[in-house]
Amino acid sequence: MAPRKPLNPAAEADVGRDFYAGVAPDLDVGFFSPMWHLISLGHLVATDLDRIARRHGLSIADLLVLGAMRIAGPERLRATDLALRLHITNAALSPRIARLARAKLLERVPTAADKRAHDLVLTEEGAVKTDAAIAEVSRTGQFARNFVKLSDADRAGIARTLGLLHDMADRDFVP
């Protein structure tokens, strides 16, 4: 049999859902398509972001760390605070922070109150580089360009509903 040209992902996901509805009628398969869209689309968006970040000498992982610190503003974040916001483990964050500190994009300053911890502070150069990369994401990122093609109602709806799901997943998250 000649390999069929794959359907578009939305139709393909529903084929899978319907297949499993037939194979296992006792299962709830309503979550099937949106879950696959989340995983695959999340991966595609992250890959595109990584390409953009690398033009600035960063990875997407670097950019997420720097962006979270930029947004935190004057607030002093420790590694653990950052890991909670990014939903990654401390072990993943450690070498990244070391690398960004070596590149002089952030500084580790000892926390006064706790000798175990370090406060993380963005340098001027780190802030400038972060803003430049984020501006390019806004101008040339695939997601930004595709998102505006949705209707106003769809944009508002997906932003709100993804927020609800993200909040629920955040409550399930244990580092």
Next chain:
Amino acid sequence: MAPRKPLNPAAEADVGRDFYAGVAPDLDVGFFSPMWHLISLGHLVATDLDRIARRHGLSIADLLVLGAMRIAGPERLRATDLALRLHITNAALSPRIARLARAKLLERVPTAADKRAHDLVLTEEGAVKTDAAIAEVSRTGQFARNFVKLSDADRAGIARTLGLLHDMADRDFVP
């Protein structure tokens, strides 16, 4: 300054969006929160799925390969067909297929018409294991449990809109 308890992700994302709206008024930042939800939530869902897959001796990557083949049914897929559907590179797929073949969950049979390619066929054991893992995702997966808490309208809306975005990202995807 004492580290502030992080807001819920939905509110936190909007703080970031508003920050960059202030820093760079020329930028469109409407995509900001939903893009972050996609990346972070996609990562959380994938990590949870990986935990479930490992109880069956699989990884999430294995499960996605096996699931795609299960859904394809009688159709013979080659590695390249699979890579296109999963939006990963052939290089990532190669060692995975080799591993699954060693575990006797799928077989590689030479393609009659093309000596470069192999057709991939799920074994009986592979199909059984795939269905068992997917049933457990439906019963105990965090996403499945959270998704049903949404309203009927929100479930339908997000499934449809994620499908639109996934289709657009798929058209941008070049392997």
Next chain:
DNA sequence: TAAGATTGACAAATCAATCTTT
């Protein structure tokens, strides 16, 4: 030339174990 598949070098995530400080 291009397509299917594979390999090697690298990046980034997980878990488990460890060290220091609370």
Next chain:
DNA sequence: AAAGATTGATTTGTCAATCTTA
């Protein structure tokens, strides 16, 4: 004990280069 941070072993992805066949 428990919390903050780090290191080592393993997995999976990318890109670049290579080999064979179309």
